[in-house]
Amino acid sequence: MRALKYHGAWDISLEEVPELHANGPDDVVVDVKFCGICGTDLGIVAGSYPIAVPGVTIGHEATGIVAECGPDVTNVKVGDRVVINPTPYCGRCRMCRTQRINHCVNKMGTESGVSYDGAFADRFLTTSEFVHVIPDHVSLQAAALTEPLSCVLSGVRKLQPPTMAANTYIFGAGPLGLLYAWALSLKGLAPAVIETSAERLAFAQSRLPDGARAYASLVEARSGHFHDPNAPLDVVVDTTSGLLEEIYPLLACGGTFMSIGLKEKRFTIDGMHLADRSLSVIGSIDSLHGSFLEAFHLITSGRIPAERLVSHVIPLSDFPRGFAELGCDIANKSAKPARSASCKILFDIASAGSSS
Template sequence: MRALKYHGAWNVALEEVPDLHASGPDDVVVDIKFCGICGTDLGIVSGSYPIAVPGVTLGHEATGVVAECGAAVTNVKVGDRVVINPTPYCGRCRMCRTQRINHCVNKMGTESGVSYDGAFADRFLTTSEFVHVIPDHVSLQAAALTEPLSCVVSGVRKIQPPTMAAHTYVFGAGPLGLLYAWALSLKGLASAVIETSPERLAFARSRLPVGAAAYASLAEARSGHFNDPDAPLDVVVDTTSGLLEELYPLMACGGTFMSIGLKEKEFTIDGMHLADRSLSVIGSIDSLHGSFLEAFHLITSGRVPAERLVSHVMPLSDFADGLATLGCDIENKSMTTTRSASCKVLFDIASAGSSE
């Protein structure tokens, strides 16, 4: 079987590895059909997020078909279409018992595709607790966005707007930015999504929930979305991880600033204003207690039309092109602007053809 292996910054390769089989009673082996490229993958490959274990198989946003089951598995069977929760946890430690399962102390590192072999591969080995049967009316492509949506659900849970009429801004129209716009809309918040890339902006504009809209700048969003050139910032979701210092002075009293990016950057803010203006500055990137199943429900019920956010589907053999579509240029070892109107890029693992 094939697997996309990480060996260091800018050093990834599609390799032949031994086939995976169910050996334990609770094992489930999945033939992977689709696996999405995450911003975490871009950071790992480029070296800006040096957390992956060298030699690991990348990829963690996956769906597929059950190929083998251990003798004790009862919730799935061979042939079932499933989505994979890539975040293992023990369910017994203090972190798990206090609903922080992604920070389980009894696992090594973080999630599959980072600390454990992931799903940019023909097969993936997991256990029955971490696979869920996809209803017939839901596509494998749509369900592949369950894990990123679960991270968004965790973040939206933390946001407590000062008013249901909160001026809400999402910076960045990548997959997480658009998923935040959808999840926030279910909380009654109509977001102004801000994206500086003309191509991504054009893609986003037709894929937002009713009430949300996309703009090229904060100034345009304030005037166009809130009819006020000085509209305050009640709720901000920053998917770029670089805007806190710039936007902090613009936050309304009682406002919330959420950073969800994973780029290293130091900030200086006025601590007196933090208390005096009742501000909240929080971070969120993980799937936490129950968020994976909640995200799965939002997709399978159609409340979040995840498949509309898929911009490209490519065979795994074209992994370099897939990464380059999102600005991660392996050949030149550099991060660049995106090549096209990209959003969620999926690898079609079973395909041997050319890029779609």
Template sequence: MKALKYRGAWDVTLDEVPDLHVTGDDDVVVEIAYCGICGTDLGIASGAYPVAVPGTTLGHEASGIVAEIGDAVTGLAVGDRVVINPTPYCGRCRMCRTQRINHCVNKHGTESGVSYDGAYAGRFRTTSGFIHPVPDHVSLRAAALTEPLSCVVAGARKLQPPGLTAHTFVIGAGPLGLLYTWVLSLRGLTPVVVEHSPARLAFARDRLPVGSAVYGSLAEARAKHFGDPDAPLDVVVDTTSHLLEELFPQMAHGGTYMSIGLKEKVAAIDTMLLADRSLSVIGSIDSLHGSFVEALHLITSGRVPAERLVSHVVPLEDYRTGFAALGCDLDARVFGPADQASCKVLVAPGGRHE
């Protein structure tokens, strides 16, 4: 089978590797239909997020068809349509026993597709507890957004907005920005999205929940949406991870600044303001207890229109096109902000077009 391997910064290769098969009683091997490209993948490939283990197959947002199951697996059968939870945890360590499975100390790294072989490949092997059936009425394309949505559900749980009228801003209209907009909307907020790229802004415009809007700058969002250039910033979800230092002094009293981009950036903030204005600065990564199941529920129930956030589907052989659509040009070795009408880009190792 083919597998997209991380070798080092700007060194990603599509290799022929041996097919994966069941080796343990509880193993499940999935033939990958779709695997979403995540900002994490762009960071790894470009060297900006230097956490991946060289030689690892990338890809962690995947759906597919069960190809093989171990003898002890129950409740799953060959041919089942499934989605994969790529974030391993042991359930026994101190982190797992204290509501922090995303920081399990018994996983040797972060997740499949970063520290373990992932799903930009013909097949992926895991154990049955990390496999979730996908109902017939949900496409495998939509199901591939379960993992990023799970991260958003986990992050949204940490946000405690000061009431449903909180002025809520989501910076960036990429997949996480739009998923945060939907999840916060389902919690009763009305997020306003800020996106500098006109192409991305246009893609996002008719994929927003009722009441939400997207603007080309924060200044425009404040002035046009709220009719006040100094409209309070009660909640800011920053998917770029670049704006904390600039926006922190502008946060409204009791406000919350959430930073979720995996980009290295050191920011200085005034700790007197932090206390004096009752501000919160929070981060979030990966899935937490039950968030994967909740995310799948939001997709299967139609509450989050996951498939509409898919902008591109490319065969595995064309992964460079997919990465480039998100601003990561592997040939020119340039990684900048995406300026195409791109949102969630799916790689299709099996050439499926369901």
């Protein structure tokens, strides 16, 4: 079988590795069909998120077909179409017991695509607790967005808008930015999405929920969406991880700034304003207890049309093109913001041909 292996910054290769099998009683082996490229994957390849263990198979947003099951597995069977929850947790540590499974202290060695072999591969090995059967009416491509939506829902749980009329802004029209727009719309908010790439902006416009709209700048969003050039910023979601220092002085009293990116950057803010203006600065990462199943429900029920966010499906054998579409140029060792009309890019694991 093939697997996309990480060996260090800018050093990844598609390699032949031993085929995986269900050796344990609760094991489930999945023939991977689709796996999405995540911002974490981009950071691992570019060296800006140097957490991955050299030699690991990267990738974690996957769906596929059950190929083998251990004798104790009862919830799935060979041939079932499944989505994989790639974030196992021990359930015993203090973080897990206090509903913070995203910070499980025992996750080293279990985190798919980081410290455990992930799903940019022909097969993935997991256990029965972390696979879920996909209903027949839902595509494998749509279900592949369950994990990123789960991460979004973790952040949405932490946001407490001061009013249902809160002026809400999302910076970045990538997959997480658009998923935040959909998830926040289910809470009654109508976000303005801000995207500086003209190509990504055009892609986003027709893929937002009713009431949300994308703009090329904060200036345009304030005037066009909220009809006030000085419209206050009540809720801000920054998917770029670089805007805190710029946006912090603009937050309305009682406002919230959330950062969800994983780029290292240091900021200086006025601490007096934090209390005096009742501001909140928070971060969010990964899935919380129950958020994966919640995301799965929102996709399978059609409340969030995940497949509309898929911009490219590319064969795994053409992995450099997939990364390049997102600004990660492996050949030239260059990482830049995506400029093409890209959103969620899926690798078609089994395909050998070219795709769009």
